[in-house]
Amino acid sequence: xxxxxxxxxxxxxxxxxxxxxxxxxxxxxxxxxxxxxxxxxxxxxxxxxxxxxxxxxxxxxxxxxxxxxxxxxxxxxxxxxxxxxxxxxxxxxxxxxxxxxxxxxxxxxxxxxxxxxxxxxxxxxxxxxxxxxxxxxxxxxxxxxxxxxxxxxxxxxxxxxxxxxxxxxxxxxxxxxxxxxxxxxxxxxxxx
Numbered sequence: 001x002x003x004x005x006x007x008x009x010x011x012x013x014x015x016x017x018x019x020x021x022x023x024x025x026x027x028x029x030x031x032x033x034x035x036x037x038x039x040x041x042x043x044x045x046x047x048x049x050x051x052x053x054x055x056x057x058x059x060x061x062x063x064x065x066x067x068x069x070x071x072x073x074x075x076x077x078x079x080x081x082x083x084x085x086x087x088x089x090x091x092x093x094x095x096x097x098x099x100x101x102x103x104x105x106x107x108x109x110x111x112x113x114x115x116x117x118x119x120x121x122x123x124x125x126x127x128x129x130x131x132x133x134x135x136x137x138x139x140x141x142x143x144x145x146x147x148x149x150x151x152x153x154x155x156x157x158x159x160x161x162x163x164x165x166x167x168x169x170x171x172x173x174x175x176x177x178x179x180x181x182x183x184x185x186x187x188x189x190x191x192x
C-alpha cells in the first residue's frame with residue numbers, strides 16, 4: 001500500500017479502501033480444469049503462512065502462529081492451478097489435503113507430492129525402511145522426484161515476496177482472499 005499511494009497520488013486510506021473493495025474480485029477461484037489436464041503434471045504442496053489472527057491460525061513448529069495452505073502448481077508453466085482454504089498451522093499436510101477438496105481437481109492428472117502425503121493417492125517418494133537401504137532404482141526415482149518438486153518450492157518463494165504472505169494481519173476470509181489475489185498476481189507476473 002505504501003508503494004501504491006505515491007504511485008497514484010492518493011492517501012494510504014484510499015489505497016486500503018480500494019484494495020478492500022477489489023480483493024474479492026481478485027480472489028475468484030478457478031473451479032474448472034483445463035481440457036488438456038490429463039496430459040499435465042501438477043505438483044501439490046503445503047506451506048505455512050504466519051498470521052496474527054488467533055482464530056485462523058494455530059501454534060506450529062515453524063512459526064508462532066500460522067495457517068497451512070495447500071496449493072497445486074502446474075509443473076510446466078509454474079502457474080498456480082488452485083489454492084485451498086487455509087487450515088490451522090498445526091494441521092498435518094495429508095489431513096489438510098483430504099479436507100481441502102482439491103483432490104477432485106486432480107482426477108486423471110499425475111500429481112507428485114512430498115513424503116508428508118502418504119496414503120492420499122498422490123505420488124510420493126520411496127521411503128527408507130529401518131534396516132533396509134533404498135534400491136538403486138528407488139534412489140534415482142527419488143532424485144527425479146526432488147527435481148520436479150523443487151518447482152513448487154520456487155513458486156512458494158516467489159509468492160512469499162509479497163509482504164502480506166510473510167506477515168498477514170487479515171482476519172477470517174481476508175487471508176484466503178489475500179492468498180488468492182497473490183496467486184493471481186503470481187500467475188500474471190509469469191505470463192506477462
